[in-house]
Amino acid sequence: MLLLIAVAALAVALVVTGWLVVSRERSGGHGTGKIEIPSIFPIPQHLQAGVGDPVPLNGHVYIVASPGTDQASITALQDLVTGAGGTAEAVTAMNSAAAGSSAVFLGTASDPTVSPVLKELGKESAADNQNAVSRAEGYAIATGKTSGIPTAVLAGTDADGVFHAVQTARQLLKDGAMAAARVSDWPLMETRGVIEGFYGTPWSHQARLDVLKFAGRQKMNTYIYSPKDDPQLREKWRALYSNEDLKELQELVDTATANHIRFTYALSPGIDSCYSSEADLNFAVAKLESLYSIGVRSFVIPLDDIATKVQCAEDLKEFGAGQANLAKAQASFLNDVNDRFISAKADIQPLQTVPTFYNGSASNAYKKELGRALNPGIVVQWTGEDVVSHRISADSAETARRTYGSPGSPRDLVIWDNYPVNDFSQDHLFMAPVIGRDSELYKSVRGLVTNPMIEPYLSFPAIFNYADLSWNGPAYDPGKSMDAALKQVSGPDPEVLAAVKAFVDLNQDWQDDELTPSAPELRRDIEQFWSDYDAGRSPSGGLKARAELLQRLPELLPKMAVPGFAADATHWATAAANYGRGVEEALIMLDAAKRGNSPAVAEARRNLQAALAAADAKTQPTLELGVVTPVLGDSELKTFLERALNTVAQSKLS
Incomplete structure (x- = not known):
């Protein structure tokens, strides 16, 4: 029982980090191999490990699409191949394949070029595939080999489904190859x-x-x-x-x-x-x-x-x-x-x-x-x-x-x-x-x-x-979906992702809804700090690190994969940076007070108050309300700064 619990916990951890590990019997071999499939968003109705190895898209790739196949989907797939480092060659039929190449068959499930490939590669999930491609905007994906080369088939019920299949293929890509996978999917809402x-x-x-x-x-x-x-x-x-x-x-x-x-x-x-x-x-x-x-x-x-x-x-x-x-x-x-x-x-x-x-x-x-x-x-x-x-x-x-x-x-x-x-x-x-x-x-x-x-x-x-x-x-999970969203808009830099998460944390509070408490991660760091401070322990460092990160938001957010995010966030990010400076000065002030350093206390207090005034400035333009003060995590930040000032004021150094 304990082993089962441990395995379940590991599986959950892997899903949360964005990868689903699926065990399968390797074709023609003995034992069990592990295939990694990335988490797909929106979450498909059916997602399983495929048979065989990943399909390389970083070399020569045939895109096999009959005349009349949705051009937007072809273009999107070509861009996907190019982004993976490969060269796409669009053909209308697969006659002969060059050694070392790969193929992607693209089109509707009724297309005579696509249908037999889906039937061959997707035979292990035939019922699910048929269900998917009988529904509006549905699609099926399968991988394997045809004509002796690695092959993927992306088949849709209609042109919309074909396009959706390409978007899923984009998420199956890792290290220049498309994960071996079987997907049968369709939307529940029209x-x-x-x-x-x-x-x-x-x-x-x-x-x-x-x-x-x-x-x-x-x-x-x-x-x-x-x-x-x-x-x-x-x-x-x-x-x-x-x-x-x-x-x-x-x-x-x-x-x-x-x-x-x-x-x-x-x-x-x-x-x-x-x-x-x-x-x-x-x-x-x-x-x-x-x-x-x-x-x-x-x-x-x-x-x-x-x-x-x-x-x-x-x-x-x-x-x-x-x-x-x-x-x-x-x-x-x-x-x-x-x-x-x-x-x-x-x-x-x-x-x-x-x-x-x-x-x-x-x-x-x-x-x-x-x-x-x-x-x-x-x-x-x-x-x-x-x-x-x-x-x-x-x-x-x-x-x-x-x-x-x-x-x-x-x-x-x-x-x-x-x-x-x-x-x-x-x-x-x-x-x-x-x-x-x-x-x-x-x-x-x-x-x-x-x-x-x-x-x-x-x-x-x-x-x-x-x-x-x-x-x-x-299948919707708010936390996992938001984590995936933030990774996508942030890009690959972990430091940028940390900055985005810190910024988003400050902007959680939706009309005092108990499911969206204000700045939960910041609040955790503040509570830990006061717990350490009041007990006479050295602070854990979490709040100091967060304050330093907030100060870097104007520098880090423009490095995101979605640059417009930083432009939209400009005035809120500046306010957050000022609050971060205020928190850092508060920590210096509190430490100086414990050491009995009156000049350092006075200087930090002045810097804190200047940072707070800057954070309170009206900088965000609106159409009808004039220029307003950006509000973000204010109740936590202001409460912390006020408590820090009061703590020092009540000490002998006041």
Whole structure:
């Protein structure tokens, strides 16, 4: 029993460090060999060690892809081979293979070039593979040998699945070779992605491009363009885009498509529209048509954050007053948009909307009428029981489906999840792992999209978490997912990773949620210091080392694999560095006090107070609130510094 416990503990440790060790019987040999498979995120439905050795990608690699295979996937695989140090040769069939080369077969599982290779190499997991490639966006990976050379096959149900297979292959790569593995995988949620839906400074064009690429690598499939402070979406919703603006949007659409992301456009006419107005309907349809012309195939009509009563005189005359009649008016407008625009297109996603009452699962007059009057094919976006929901349960979502639907016909829901959005607290960053979301939500909702922070690159770790949660909720582990996310955005330098983790630790506190306590690692170091200090022991050194690391954040964060992270973090990192200097001076002051060195105490006190003043400076610009003071781990840091000052003040050296 003790041996079993020890083995289990070792396995857990290996998974946590990012590698899964799988034992298997070596083909044609005796005994058991150990194959290392990297941890894959999002976590696949099925992942096992493959047969044979890793497939080298650092030499000559044939990419075997039939004509018509998704070009984005071919390009991504070519980039993967090049990054591994290899040379990719794209061919449409495998006729003869040069000695010392490798092959990767790429395409859909129904492709006659790919199908027999998947059948041959994946025979040990044939049932799982068939299950995977019969589901939308599913894929299967197997490795072995064909034509006498190391071979991998990446087969998808569809083009999306093929692309997802390449993203998994990227994570299977180590030391220039793809681990011998068998993967059978598919997403549990249909819609998985990001909604740029906050108030405040909208993301830059470059940031949007980078988010699309990052989301695609994490197997998300949706980006919703809905920045609240973009006037073209709200105040000037009737105005058509200029050719220059359309060109910029076209680049976003094209980048989204290349990364297998659905670019979804959100038009918000509710601020001043008349739902009964034929002219306003024409304006809306014309605007959507202009976006359709550049390749947009997914649309939302958000009606959130507007007046909760009928305002337009024509609407009052046609529909009447009251919340139920507001729903009736809105349903009429949405149904007309659906009939005039959505239903007229053969290649378009179902229309989505955000109701004026968009949170809570309980019914009211508005929701009841909306459920009755709204076309049953229109999808509702919902934020959970609250506008910012700390917990979202499957039971709550099921109730909401019935509330926004009609008797016997529950409404399809997409959860607009207001985490880690910080538009309501723009001096804070919310960088804790995504918690409190039911692992079984996929059974109740169509999808889940995260509303990130105003700072796009600081939102990457949470986006990574949401990709995991929405792909395979039952396997999602917040801590492991966040660790993997931080490793990815940090890059290979362990010192940089330590700096990123120290920075993230300072930005855990999400509205005093008990699952996201403020600065837990810093708090541990502070508690250990005071325990040592009060007992008369030499301090362990943990707090001093953390203070030194915080001071180096402005130097280390720009070395990350995602450089935009450091730019977004500039003012918070500077504040953290000032706090780090203050903590270091506090430690010097306390030590000097114990030694009875009054001049050293006085100097350290002055330096501490200067550092605290610098940390409290207003440096972070906002769109509507002016310049604010970055807040991070303040309760722990300020409490420590105040206690240090009070401790010295109460000594004989005060």
